[in-house]
Amino acid sequence: MDFKKWEPVYEAILEDFGFSREDDQNAATILSHLLIGPNTASTDVLEELISGKDVLVCGNAPTLAQELDQVKIEDHVVITADGATATLVDRGIIPAVIVTDLDGDVEKEIQANKEGSIAVIHAHGDNIELILKYAPRFKNIIGTTQAAPFGNIYNFGGFTDGDRCVFLAGEFNAASITLAGFDFDDENVTEMKYKKLGWAKKLLGVL
Numbered sequence: 001m002d003f004k005k006w007e008p009v010y011e012a013i014l015e016d017f018g019f020s021r022e023d024d025q026n027a028a029t030i031l032s033h034l035l036i037g038p039n040t041a042s043t044d045v046l047e048e049l050i051s052g053k054d055v056l057v058c059g060n061a062p063t064l065a066q067e068l069d070q071v072k073i074e075d076h077v078v079i080t081a082d083g084a085t086a087t088l089v090d091r092g093i094i095p096a097v098i099v100t101d102l103d104g105d106v107e108k109e110i111q112a113n114k115e116g117s118i119a120v121i122h123a124h125g126d127n128i129e130l131i132l133k134y135a136p137r138f139k140n141i142i143g144t145t146q147a148a149p150f151g152n153i154y155n156f157g158g159f160t161d162g163d164r165c166v167f168l169a170g171e172f173n174a175a176s177i178t179l180a181g182f183d184f185d186d187e188n189v190t191e192m193k194y195k196k197l198g199w200a201k202k203l204l205g206v207l
């Protein structure tokens, strides 16, 4: 994602939630220092996995399990958003890529990562503690930020884990992107989550 194109959207998100750009940048710097080489993966791997392929992006709406029953999962490259990973792992499916800010079922994510999932770990101003706690337990990490990218920290676009999966699939030229487990009008979520889902809906509408 061209950061110049993303930046106005990012600024609107910062303003809407009252998030601090500086905190996001600090989080990204911390993640960057934890990515020491042997625990990282190259973005070439994402290109290899995704380019020209039919991708299934799994969000964590309560409808996920039921929607998975209607998709031929094995015909797709599976990308899971954070908490959705557990649903796939519990079915014996190891996602190709996990996109996470580490506030879902992280133990399941570490398990899937041990079995081959690439971990796209997102740093933001409110997950610094989680990054320090969990990032050292992953391998094959690709670090992301919603602020300006630098060095080993990328910005493929997007905000919530779910819409960032879709931006990532787009960035690496997926042939098609199928969504499962996305319900933007889910009323059984916190006010904050509902607001985040509103942004996810808006961002995916723009794509």
Ligand SMILES: Nc1ncnc2c1ncn2[C@@H]1O[C@H](COP(=O)(O)OP(=O)(O)OP(=O)(O)O)[C@@H](O)[C@H]1O
Residues within 6 Å of the ligand: 058, 059, 060, 061, 062, 081, 082, 083, 084, 101, 103, 104, 159, 160, 161, 162, 163, 181, 182, 183, 184, 186, 189, 196, 197, 200
């Ligand atoms: N009804 C829904 N409830 C939860 N997640 C949903 C829903 N619909 C779509 N999603 C997508 O699934 C993603 C993963 O959901 P999860 O429950 O793990 O949330 P999360 O890790 O708290 O998300 P985030 O950290 O992005 O706020 C979300 O980022 C969101 O984009």
Ligand SMILES: Nc1nc2c(c(=O)[nH]1)N=C(CO)CN2
Residues within 6 Å of the ligand: 019, 020, 024, 101, 124, 125, 126, 146, 159, 160, 161, 196
């Ligand atoms: N600063 C900040 N950034 C975020 C946050 C958050 O809570 N704080 N949550 C996200 C996913 O929902 C994505 N980005």
Ligand SMILES: [Mg+2]
Residues within 6 Å of the ligand: 082, 083, 100, 101, 102, 103, 104, 161
């Ligand atoms: Mg999350």
